[in-house]
Amino acid sequence: MTGATPANPRLRADARRNAEQIRRAAIAAFQGRGLSVPLEEVARAAGVSKATIFNRFGGRVGLIEAVIQEVVADELDAVIDHTRSLDDAGARINHYLTAIRDLQYRQPTTNDVLLQDYPHSRQLMDICRAAGEIYEELVEAGHASGALRPEFTVDDLHALIVDNALALKHGVLPPRDAYDRRTAYLLDGIRAQRGRYRA
Known part of the structure; x- marks a missing residue:
């Protein structure tokens, strides 16, 4: 009894190469222009057909999930980790807002994530949730230390970041x-006292 014919190793190598070319093209496109770049452009840059993207990744959401860590999630994680490493509550607020607004400006994909533009992607929603979890920590510590205006809320912080994402x-x-x-x-507007700490 003959066994099943093994898959052609060359075809497997071609498929892996195509997938990696698509990934590289997607990272380059998404980093500079956000997650809504036409897939035709990604395919053209990768030297494949649009159908190949669907065959390899199942479509836009699958492709996003394959590259989102490298496109923006690593940078978001770094912002959050460094913010939490700072001892002073005022310095944490200053760093987080400065760094997240910098990332929003440089990386349009940040705004796609924060605006939840692809809610069918569990991975993107998890990244967005992680990015938002720090809001409560910052506001609570800011109030306890006197660094934040007492009437400033978590919803205010969220709105400032989302409004900026929409504007950009x-x-x-x-x-x-x-x-x-x-x-x-x-930053001056949300501080409890102007000049309480220096940026």
């Missing part, structure tokens, strides 16, 4: 110096 995603990207100046205004 659907508006005109401001010059970087103007954007950073507005970050400083924002």
Whole structure:
């Protein structure tokens, strides 16, 4: 009795190579322009057909999930980890808002994640949830230390970040110096006392 014919090793190697080319093309496209880049462009950059993306990854959500860690999740994790490593509550608030707004400006994919543009992706929703879990920590510690205005809430912090995501995603990207100046205004506005700590 003859066994099943083994799969052609060359075909397996071609499939792996195609998948890696697609991944690299997707990372380059998503990092610069967000997660809604047309799949035709990703396919063209990878030297494959759009159908190959669907065959290898099942479509846009599968492709996003295959690359999202490298595209933006590692940077988001680093922002959160460094924020939590700081001893002073005021410094944590300052670092988090400065760093997350910087990431929102540099990496459009950050805004896609924070706005939950792909709710069918459990992985993206998990990343968004992790990004939001720190809000309560920051506000609670900020109130306890006197670094934050007492009326400033977790919902306020969430709204500031989401509003910024919407403005960057659907508006005109401001010059970087103007954007950073507005970050400083924002931080000044939520502090309990101006000049309580220096950025």
